[in-house]
Amino acid sequence: MKGRGNVDSIVSTMGVKLHYFEPSGRKIWTVVGKDNEYWLDPDLSFCSCADYYYNALSTGGQCYHLKAVKTALEQGKIEAVKFSDSEFDNFISALVRDLLY
Numbered sequence: 001m002k003g004r005g006n007v008d009s010i011v012s013t014m015g016v017k018l019h020y021f022e023p024s025g026r027k028i029w030t031v032v033g034k035d036n037e038y039w040l041d042p043d044l045s046f047c048s049c050a051d052y053y054y055n056a057l058s059t060g061g062q063c064y065h066l067k068a069v070k071t072a073l074e075q076g077k078i079e080a081v082k083f084s085d086s087e088f089d090n091f092i093s094a095l096v097r098d099l100l101y
């Protein structure tokens with residue numbers, strides 16, 4: 001499987017980002033892949049990439065973005081960015097716009 005190299009390069013380039021909203025404590029995870037940024041939820045094992053949609057859902061596996069988050073958590077290599085809750089709606093709209101278009 002080719003995923004391993006991707007995972008290592010994502011983690012080593014700090015491609016795993018945690019967007020932390022205060023004071024609610026809401027968390028949004030994104031992973032910057034080769035050419036796109038993907039939204040994922042490690043708690044639900046969900047990722048917005050096509051690989052997850054076409055493969056992970058049917059085989060029960062995980063795409064390399066989810067593996068990258070897991071590896072980054074283990075190694076403490078996470079880029080955390082704090083936001084205020086008032087920015088949440090804008091952040092989500094921008095993210096969804098990026099994903100859909």
Ligand SMILES: [Zn+2]
Nearest residue numbers: 047049063065
């Ligand atoms: Zn993915």
